[in-house]
Amino acid sequence: MEPLLSRLESYDYDILMANSKQISVGKGEYIFKEGDPSNYLYFVLKGEIRIFKYLGKHKEITIFTRGKQDGFGEIGIFSGEKYSNSALAQKDSLLCCISKKDIETILSHNGRLGIHVTQWLAESLEASKAKMRDFIAFGSEGAVASVFVRYSNMYGIVTPEGIRITEPIMIRDISKHIGISRETVSRIINKWKEEGIISNNNKYFLLKNVDYFKELLFCENCGVENCVI
The missing domain is CATH 1.10.10.10 (Winged helix-like DNA-binding domain superfamily/Winged helix DNA-binding domain)
Structure with a gap:
């Protein structure tokens, strides 16, 4: 799946970056845990992030991994008040994060960017659904x-x-x-x-x-x- 940021024209990319702040996370650090308030959408500038869900004691399942130029945190930002999964850095990573309020404002004023985000969300959903099918069926x-x-x-x-x-x-x-x-x-x-x-x-x-x-x-x-x- 093509990373989200790679899909964008320079103007749209610059808008997102101008409204984001950079953070560094070390390998093995959590960016957020399941149940935390869903305050930010994240973009990966460097590194790799694993998104997963706990299934019980010492048991978990990977929803997806996201690498350079991709985003994560959308399951929460666009679906509710809390993250329903956890995000953990698989490698030392450099991230950008943008607040829920800011991303909602940007998307409401930029239809082209909104279409790119919608397509990315739809492809991510299809890929996750196929993975769950393989695991369950x-x-x-x-x-x-x-x-x-x-x-x-x-x-x-x-x-x-x-x-x-x-x-x-x-x-x-x-x-x-x-x-x-x-x-x-x-x-x-x-x-x-x-x-x-x-x-x-x-x-x-x-x-x-x-x-x-x-x-x-x-x-x-x-x-x-x-x-x-």
Whole structure:
């Protein structure tokens, strides 16, 4: 999905920046927690932010991650008085934030910017809905497969052997993304390795049969174009 700020013409971008303030957050720091007042919409100038929801003790699910030039906090700013998810910095990050009042005023006077924000919101909703479908409809194996497909779309390089994912994938991160135990994730990955569907060199994976995942998830019948984490 194209980041929000990358969609904007320079005039609209400058309006947002002129009404924003910059903040720095370190890796592992919260920007907001579920239930906090939804006072700001955020933009990522540098770094990576994970948006997630608690499902109970030691259990959580990733809604999405947002990187450079993208925004977050819209689930709250445009939907109620409190954030319904938590936002955590995955890396040292530089953010801009704009108050709810200011973004509402800007959008009410700038139709072109409003259209860009609406399109971004709609695409984000579609991507999140597809992710929830994968997690709920296709069981634990489908949920893990969904993570690998999304990583391959974001970081995959096509090679004669298959799709090589250039970013490391941690078992604990997959567990956090989909809200199932590390033991279950490990069991599924080991099964795929035994069947020759994937292989790995430490934390770097090669998808030797990506069609297996796509058939498992009925990807041919999915209309979502921006299938990412």
